[in-house]
Amino acid sequence: RSFLILNGPNLNLLGTRQPEVYGPTTLADIEAMCTARADDLGVSIVFRQTNHEGELVDALHAARGVHAGVILNAGAYTHTSVALMDAISSIMLPVIELHLSNIHAREEFRTKSYIAPVAIGQICGFGAAGYTLAMDALLTYLGDMS
Numbered sequence: 001r002s003f004l005i006l007n008g009p010n011l012n013l014l015g016t017r018q019p020e021v022y023g024p025t026t027l028a029d030i031e032a033m034c035t036a037r038a039d040d041l042g043v044s045i046v047f048r049q050t051n052h053e054g055e056l057v058d059a060l061h062a063a064r065g066v067h068a069g070v071i072l073n074a075g076a077y078t079h080t081s082v083a084l085m086d087a088i089s090s091i092m093l094p095v096i097e098l099h100l101s102n103i104h105a106r107e108e109f110r111t112k113s114y115i116a117p118v119a120i121g122q123i124c125g126f127g128a129a130g131y132t133l134a135m136d137a138l139l140t141y142l143g144d145m146s
């Protein structure tokens with residue numbers, strides 16, 4: 001069983017990007033945390049980042065038949081992308097919306113998510129730990145844990 005962990009724009013800069021908001025952890029650190037958690041959970045992961053909206057759409061389409069579910073931190077596209085919303089609606093895979101920061105406690109424009117209505121749920125505000133929480137949540141959703 002495989003999970004796709006998909007990261008959108010500017011998340012390649014984690015560690016140096018607004019550390020007061022997003023913390024000191026790099027995306028490579030997060031990938032290592034997810035790989036370790038995957039070993040514990042007995043799942044495999046593909047961990048990706050792209051700054052390009054269309055590549056996120058392509059990656060969601062390509063997840064069909066390959067991955068059991070998707071953990072998506074769409075970055076700022078969360079707040080703008082009807083294309084991502086439509087892609088999620090189209091792939092028939094469970095998607096968990098993830099954010100490092102609590103998007104509901106920041107600027108007003110971040111409280112709007114095009115992902116939320118088509119995701120199975122949202123995890124935000126727990127920093128890097130949210131990634132492994134999302135992996136646990138996805139496995140629970142898929143019925144492997146009680």
Ligand code: DQA
Pocket residue numbers: 009010011073074075076077078098099100101102103110
């Ligand atoms: C983010 C929150 C978004 O509002 C922001 O544009 C990001 C990161 C987060 O992980 O907290 O790029 O998705």
